[in-house]
Amino acid sequence: MRNMHVMNSLRRIDLNLLVILDALLSEQHVTRAAERLHLSQPAVSHALARLREVLGDPLLVRQGGGLVPTARALELAAPLAEALAQVQSLLAPNLFDPASAKRTFRLAMSDYGAAILLPGLVRTLRRAAPGIDLLIIHASREGMLDGVLNGEIDLAAGVFPDLPAELRSTPLFEEHYACLVDRNSLPEDGVLDLPTYLARPHVLLEMRGSGTPEIERALTAIRERRHVAISLPHWSVAPQLIEGTDLILTVSSRGLLTIDQQKLLVVPPPFHIPSFEFVLAWHKRRGGDTALQWLNEQVRGIKFYPD
Template identity: 40%
Template sequence: MDFHGIDLNLLVAFDALVSERNVTRAAARVGISQPAMSAALSRLRKLFGDPLFLRSAAGLVPTPRARDMAEPLSRALRQIEHTLVKKPEFVPAEASQTFTIGLSDYPAFVLLPALLEALGQKAPGASLSVHAFTDRDHAVDLLDAGTIDAAVGVPPMHMDGRIFTRPILRDEFVTVIASNHPAARRGLNMKTWLALPHVLVSPEGERYGLVDQALARTGKRRSLALTLPQMFAVPAIIARTRMTATLMKRVALNSPASRKLVMLPPPIELPEVVFDLIWHRRGNSHPAQQWFRELIASVAASL
């Protein structure tokens, strides 16, 4: 077997560059200096006859050749690591580390209390650090920077193979109005619904949500009376006004104002909302992080 003088350490450097998209972070990951990583990149470019990574405002961007090689080489390196290095066993009951997680508002509200309870039962010496994000791709930035071990939120738009996802939470939309609203007795058809002032929850500040997209396909529009970034204030607002809102069912059910609301099916078909468990390739095979991800998934399944 002849690998034409290829240094295995160069492939390790390549794998780190693919994961980190940054020479300095890649060097820290494999335990070498930044100049040594730059030299390794130069040797890789010469070896493969390709630039492999191009600089951009967002960091290093892999070329098509690098993207083609990334996953096969990563699998091969993980197999070599598995064969040559026995990984330490993770014992939850003896763990004393801090796990880090990024949560958007909805999973923080729905998932976090049960997750903390389960973590306290299974790994009482461990702790949890929570980081908030609103933009779906902000979770990827936090993972790239190593700020968090995992995230739960709406699937990111851009992953490039280094970010893994797994759907773990689902919810459906309901339309809510105050229980003393005249429409609560008559019911909501499309005409009545469109005549009401609407509340839009938009974490990213847009005035055009899923409901508006669905309406646009039918040539209809609704009248927005309020746009706000936080969904959990909405049930109390609806209970005290003549407005209506279409939001996720668990938010309405778990609100203190739920007894003053009527929940109805939206008069337009809306998709189910899916929240993903999101993590970086660098932690994919780490025993403690694997356990943490399975704990998150099992708690979500119990809901």
């Protein structure tokens, strides 16, 4: 009933206003929304005033240098995104031309995912679809999936063992874990054994509590625990913390392929951690969006680092 009430509210508004509202909810900034839509700032401001009048709600209120959506605006976001996607697929089911298209896609991924996916994807887009822009969003696994569910994210790339029924996915590659250590902290044979692994402190990459549950589950399976000395929300500085210390970093192996191994060493974990699939996920309601289908194909066509 609640979603029906929301959809009835949306039906009372001109389609152009709905497009502007979608951009405003995404950008939360009048100027950026205007640039995204190739409209003037006064035109977007006027549209926002009209939307506020029709819906009887401020929708976006000023906070700091931007706009913050009201509860009513947040309620509208998901059905609005779904309605616009359906309209787009209805009006142009097979007319997507990458060479002339003008569109912004919102992709969610971690630092690791960005390092693996973006270089190849950006080169493809600049060559085949220069009018396609990307907005990259960094979030936890839960945040990525929530964003896809509510329409704020078009595609999410990551490790999602339990996808909601509303989402679809395609595997990109299979990945396994490796450990990064200071070369001088291991014996000459370069072997990291289990007692050493458990005795030494660890660096954990996690965002908003998402962590790396695969590693902890693998340790639990052998009735062991590790001591996490440093938790980080991003990848970039993590390898620098290993050099000259006794710390151990256990992460996805592809993230370590470009590490300078003069001082650092990449070695296998001394216990079994199951490999996992890195996938691309989207909402099933976007199945008719040919532009999104095209982008999906470009991501799947990237030549990923070998195992």
